[in-house]
Amino acid sequence: MSAIGVADIDGLIGVEQYEEVGEFPVEQGYVWTTCSSVENGNPLFWDQAVADEITGGPIAPPTMVSVWFRPHHWAPGRTTQGLPLQVHFDLKEGLGLPEAVMSDNTIVFHEPVRPGDRLTTRQILRSVSDEKTTKLGTGRFWVIDVEYRNQRSELVAVESYTGFGYRRGDQS
Amino acid sequence: MSAAASSAASPASSANPSASAAPPPARLLHATVSVGDTLPELAYPVTATTVVLGALASRDWRPMHHDKDFAVERNGTRDIFLNTPNQAAWFERFVTDWTGPYGRLQRMTFRMLGSIFPGDTMVFRGVVTETGVDETGCGWVAIDISVSVDDDPKTTCKARVALPVTEDDNPWERKGDRWLP
Numbered sequence: 001m002s003a004i005g006v007a008d009i010d011g012l013i014g015v016e017q018y019e020e021v022g023e024f025p026v027e028q029g030y031v032w033t034t035c036s037s038v039e040n041g042n043p044l045f046w047d048q049a050v051a052d053e054i055t056g057g058p059i060a061p062p063t064m065v066s067v068w069f070r071p072h073h074w075a076p077g078r079t080t081q082g083l084p085l086q087v088h089f090d091l092k093e094g095l096g097l098p099e100a101v102m103s104d105n106t107i108v109f110h111e112p113v114r115p116g117d118r119l120t121t122r123q124i125l126r127s128v129s130d131e132k133t134t135k136l137g138t139g140r141f142w143v144i145d146v147e148y149r150n151q152r153s154e155l156v157a158v159e160s161y162t163g164f165g166y167r168r169g170d171q172s
Numbered sequence: 173m174s175a176a177a178s179s180a181a182s183p184a185s186s187a188n189p190s191a192s193a194a195p196p197p198a199r200l201l202h203a204t205v206s207v208g209d210t211l212p213e214l215a216y217p218v219t220a221t222t223v224v225l226g227a228l229a230s231r232d233w234r235p236m237h238h239d240k241d242f243a244v245e246r247n248g249t250r251d252i253f254l255n256t257p258n259q260a261a262w263f264e265r266f267v268t269d270w271t272g273p274y275g276r277l278q279r280m281t282f283r284m285l286g287s288i289f290p291g292d293t294m295v296f297r298g299v300v301t302e303t304g305v306d307e308t309g310c311g312w313v314a315i316d317i318s319v320s321v322d323d324d325p326k327t328t329c330k331a332r333v334a335l336p337v338t339e340d341d342n343p344w345e346r347k348g349d350r351w352l353p
Contacts, residue, residue, distance in 0.1 A: 030229070037222075037229035037258060040265035043197055044273040050197055054273055055344045062277050063260040070231035106281040107260070108353050112344070 005094055009128045016122040016147075018086050022068045023075075026117040030067065031060045059112040065148050065157040068119050087123045087144050088163050097139045097165030104162050110155045118151045126160070139166025198272035202303065202311030202335040211270045211298035211315065216262075218254065220290040226258030253287035254294075256327075263317055263329045266296040271333055276343040278312060278332040278353035286326040294319050294326070308350045311337040 035045050043050040044059060051058045069084070092100050113119065129141040146159040216222075220240075227237035232255045235242040243252045254262075260282065268275050288294050302314040317329040332353070334343035 030231075034229040034258075034261055035265075037225045038261045038265045039216075040261070040268070042265070042268045042273050050273060054197075054342060061261060061264055063257075063264040063280070064230075066257060067230050070233075073233045104281060104283045105256075106279060108279045109277050110351065110353065111347060 008094070009125075012125045013127065014124060016124055018121075018123045020069065020121050022119045022121075023071055024068075026060055026068055026113055026115050026119065028058065028115040031058075031064070031115065034061060034064055034067065055112055057114065059114050062109040062112070062157070063107070065107065065109075065113060065119075066146075066159065068113070069121055085123065085144060085146070085161060087125050088142075088161065088165075091125075091128070091140075091142055091163075092165045095140065095165060097167060099137065099139075099168060100163055100165040101136065102161055102163050103141075106160045108158045108160075110157060111150065113148075113150070113156050117156075119156065120149050120151075122147045122149075134164065134166070136164065137166035137168040139164055197274070199274045199336055199339065200271045201339070202305070202313070202337045205300055205303055205313050205335065207300055207303060209300040211266065211296075211300075211317075214266050214269070214296040216294050216296075218288055218290055218292045218294055220252065223252050223254055223290060226261070227255050230255060230257035230261070232257060249287055249289070251289040251291070253289050256282070256284060259288075259319065259327055262294075262296070262319065263327075263331065266298065266317065267315065267331055267333055270298070271335060274336050274342060274344070276334045276346075278334055280332075281330045283328045284326075285328065286321075286324065288319070288321060288326050292321040294321055295323075298331075305337065306352050308346070308352060309337065310343060310346060310350070310352065311335050311341075 031045055040061065044055060045061060048058065088100065092098070124145045124147065126143040126145055131138060131140055141162060141164050144161045144163065147155065148157045150156050224238045236247045236249070237252055237255045240252050243249050260280065263280060264277065267277065296317060296319050298315045298317040300313050301316050305311045312332055312334050315331045315333065317331060318325045319327050336342060
């Protein structure tokens with residue numbers, strides 16, 4: 001884990017970190033399981049002819065993009081598990097801010113994700129605010145982007161998370 | 173009646189991907205949408221199955237989404253609750269029930285306000301807040317959506333979705349510098 005401090009923040013802005021390749025290719029079965037879980041009858045996901053006509057073949061629902069990076073519950077030989085959004089936890093630890101909340105989350109969709117795609121993700125710190133005091137405590141807001149690309153390096157989505165790491169009043 | 177049956181304009185579908193006897197899918201055109209238009213409301217009775225199915229479909233194995241004892245004792249909630257990634261899938265379904273398959277999501281911003289539990293009836297509502305055509309000729313509409321329980325918003329979502337500007341237009345054909353989400 002990175003040991004960072006306030007002085008290191010500028011050097012981390014815009015830097016791609018924690019590149020990770022998905023454990024498995026995008027799969028059609030999970031597309032149907034997800035559509036079934038929310039009773040999504042969009043024929044793009046169920047009807048090959050419609051998918052061929054509109055999207056040039058089957059695609060996955062755009063909102064599934066993070067699904068392809070959630071690891072199996074168990075895998076042979078695995079002893080540790082990386083934390084999703086590791087940059088967030090690095091900032092908490094490096095800046096000495098024991099508490100944190102995510103205030104909002106934006107996903108921007110680019111190239112469609114298709115069954116068989118193998119996606120890669122990277123985390124990029126975009127900004128860290130000066131110290132601010134809110135009703136939660138005193139700390140800093142930060143914005144972290146998670147970029148997703150396919151095996152052709154085409155951007156498929158960017159998730160942006162706004163976090164607030166803080167110390168409660170009794171932790172000062 | 174199921175929520176799927178009570179919601180509007182759910183496109184024809186087949187569980188058999190090789191069968192395609194349905195008529196051509198609807199194409200909601202950009203010019204037919206105005207600021208203030210509302211999306212067909214979707215009400216859905218949430219059960220433990222809804223929550224567990226949604227969590228597993230999104231590969232979220234965390235126990236507060238399938239183990240009631242854990243949720244109550246460790247999270248201090250009254251039951252297991254819908255996870256965020258599956259809520260995103262619900263919001264997507266709500267939008268594309270309205271647009272049909274030519275609607276292509278550009279962006280979504282979520283704000284979590286409260287939890288949704290088994291026994292709740294969640295109600296999705298949406299209103300068009302802005303429409304436009306970008307510099308590449310891509311038509312888009314912005315929508316404010318909420319999912320509420322007893323009129324108490326639990327999650328809000330600001331979405332932007334591209335719609336065809338003509339009968340021949342297909343937003344899915346856009347890529348590179350012709351796709352500005």
